[in-house]
Amino acid sequence: MSRKAPITLTRKELYRRVWSKPISAVADEFGLSGNALTKICNRLLVPYPPRGYWTKAARKGVPKPPLPNAPDIKATHIIIPGERAASRRVRTRLNPEARREQLIGIAEQLVMEGGVHAATMKRIAASAGISETLAYNYFGSREQLFVELARREFKRIRDARQVDEQRSHDHYQRITRMTRTYLRHIGRRGALLQTLLSNPEVRALLRAERRKEQDNSLHAHADELVSLYGIPKPLALGTTVVLTTMCLRAGKIVADGRIPVESAERLCLSMMLQGSRDLVSRERPPSRAL
Numbered sequence: 255m256s257r258k259a260p261i262t263l264t265r266k267e268l269y270r271r272v273w274s275k276p277i278s279a280v281a282d283e284f285g286l287s288g289n290a291l292t293k294i295c296n297r298l299l300v301p302y303p304p305r306g307y308w309t310k311a312a313r314k315g316v317p318k319p320p321l322p323n324a325p326d327i328k329a330t331h332i333i334i335p336g337e338r339a340a341s342r343r344v345r346t347r348l349n350p351e352a353r354r355e356q357l358i359g360i361a362e363q364l365v366m367e368g369g370v371h372a373a374t375m376k377r378i379a380a381s382a383g384i385s386e387t388l389a390y391n392y393f394g395s396r397e398q399l400f401v402e403l404a405r406r407e408f409k410r411i412r413d414a415r416q417v418d419e420q421r422s423h424d425h426y427q428r429i430t431r432m433t434r435t436y437l438r439h440i441g442r443r444g445a446l447l448q449t450l451l452s453n454p455e456v457r458a459l460l461r462a463e464r465r466k467e468q469d470n471s472l473h474a475h476a477d478e479l480v481s482l483y484g485i486p487k488p489l490a491l492g493t494t495v496v497l498t499t500m501c502l503r504a505g506k507i508v509a510d511g512r513i514p515v516e517s518a519e520r521l522c523l524s525m526m527l528q529g530s531r532d533l534v535s536r537e538r539p540p541s542r543a544l
Contacts, residue, residue, distance in 0.1 A: 261334040265300055268332055269321045272302040284334050297380050298332065299325050323368070325380040354392050356382050358406070361399050366446055370400065370453050397455040404450045404460060408467075411439050425482055429526055433501055437508060437518050444509030472498060483534045493533050497526045 261284055263271070271280050272295060281291040295302045301319045348356060360381045364373035375396045379389035393399040418431035440447070451457055472494050479490035504518045 263332055263334075265298055265324055265332065266321060268295070268298070269300050272300065273318050276308055277302055286334065294332070294334075296376075297325075297383075299323075299377055299380055322377075323372070325377050350392070353382070353384075357389060357392055357399060358403055362403055362446065365400075365403070365449055369449055373400075375399075397453060397459060400450050400453060400456045401459045404447060404456060407443060407447045407450075408464070410443070411436060412467075414439060425478065426527060426530065429530060430523060433522055433526060434519055436501065437505060437515050437522065440505040440508050441515035444505060445511075448506065448509040468498075479533070485533065489533070493529065497529055500525060 271283075272291070274280070277291055278288040281288045284291065286294075292302060294300075299322050301321065303318070357378055360378050361373050364377065364381075373396070375389050375393075376386045378396075378399070379386040382389065393402070414435045415432045418435050419428055422428035422431050451460075472491060475494045475498075476487060476491040479485045479494070480487050501522050504513075504522050507513050508515055508518050
C-alpha cells in the first residue's frame with residue numbers, strides 16, 4: 255500500500271478523485287488506508303461519498319455536495335508522502351487557555367472573511383488541527399464561541415473609553431473623547447460586531463448582560479450631571495438615553511458602511527455637545543452658575 259514517490263495535488267483534484275471511484279480504491283492508489291484518506295478529507299473540508307453512495311449511484315443519480323472554501327487560505331496543495339509514516343497526523347498540543355484563544359482567533363478570521371455561516375465548528379476545528387468533538391469541549395456551541403468573540407469586542411470599546419475618561423479634564427472633553435473613540439473603533443471593527451449580532455441566538459445570549467452594562471453606564475453619566483450641575487436625575491437620565499441612543503445608531507450606520515466615520519463624528523458631537531450645554535444652561539440652579 256506504500257509508494258516511493260510522494261503525491262502532490264490540489265484540494266480540487268482530491269475532491270475530483272474521491273468522487274470518481276470508491277474511496278478505498280483511491281486510498282489504495284495513494285498508499286493509504288481508507289480511514290486515513292477520510293481523515294485527510296475531513297481536515298481539509300473536502301466532502302467525500304457517504305457509505306453506500308456507489309450502490310445508490312448505480313440505481314439513480316445522487317447529487318454530490320460542492321467543494322467549500324479551504325479551512326486555511328494557504329492550504330492550496332496537499333502532499334501525501336510515498337512512505338507510510340509512524341504517524342501522519344500533525345498534533346498541536348496547547349494548554350486549555352491557549353486552545354480557547356486559538357479557536358476564538360480562527361472564528362474571528364472566518365467571520366470577517368465569509369460571515370457567520372462560514373464559521374462552522376467543523377471548519378474552525380479543522381483550521382486548529384483538532385477534531386470537531388474536541389472543539390465542542392471548549393465551547394458548547396458555535397453561538398457560545400461567537401458570544402465570547404462579541405464580548406471581547408465590547409470590552410475593547412469599554413477599555414478604550416475608560417482610558418479616555420481618565421484622561422479628560424471636564425465633562426465636555428469626556429463626551430468628545432469617548433464619542434470619538436467609540437465611532438473610530440466601530441469604523442475599524444464594527445462590521446465584525448454587527449455580523450456577530452446578526453445571529454438571533456447570539457443576541458439572545460448577550461441581551462441580559464448588555465442591558466445591565468448599558469443601564470449602569472447611563473446611570474453613571476446621569477449621576478455625573480446631577481453631581482456637577484444639580485440637574486434633576488430623571489431629566490439627566492432621559493437626556494443621556496436620548497443622546498446615547500443617537501450615538502449608538504450612528505455607530506450602526508458607520509458599521510454598515512453608509513457614512514464615513516468623520517461625518518458621524520461631526521454630527522454626533524455637534525448634537526451631543528450642544529444638547530448637553532442646553533440642558534446644563536437651562537436646568538442648572540442659579541447658585542451653581544458660572
